Amino acid sequence: MSESSTDLIEAIRFGFFAEKGTSKGVFGKKIILEIKKALLAGKIRSGEAFPTVHQLSEELHIPAKIAFQVISSLMAEGILEIQEGMGTTIKGVPPSSPMLRSAFLSNEAEHFATEARFLGLKEGEVLDTLRSYWI
Incomplete structure (x- = not known):
């Protein structure tokens, strides 16, 4: 290898x-x-x-x-x-259109929001967690 x-x-x-x-x-x-x-x-x-x-x-x-x-x-x-x-x-990071990015993020965001609500997190806690992963 x-x-x-x-x-x-x-x-x-x-x-x-x-x-x-x-x-x-x-x-x-x-x-x-x-x-x-x-x-x-x-x-x-x-x-x-x-x-x-x-x-x-x-x-x-x-x-x-x-x-x-x-x-x-x-x-x-x-x-x-x-x-x-x-x-x-x-090959690298493929180019994508705003529509494709929006569609992808919509599914991921829904899953993330559902899990956060299930865990009883407040909006501020969710945003803080999201910010901590922003590269």
Whole structure:
């Protein structure tokens, strides 16, 4: 495995396993989130090699099916691409339209707001929490 792939696996592993009690149903979503966070933070860069399904599966101790779903989702989102002679590489943060961003955030915001209300959080507490994750 290349050095950049090892760095990527470490970035994913750190965030992925830092959260206790992750159920199998959210493994793929959590891994995708960690990859996006690593990309935004500059821990991984456009053009770097991305691990294969087998490497991702072995290094993160997840089923190959989940590793395949992660790679497929990232390719569909335009974050990964296949380059002849290089394999799968990081393409970067894909451009998006205001309408796509709004649609994505609407679903995420609804989920976040529902969970916050369920936990009995006040609006100020929710905004403070959101601000703490703003990069």
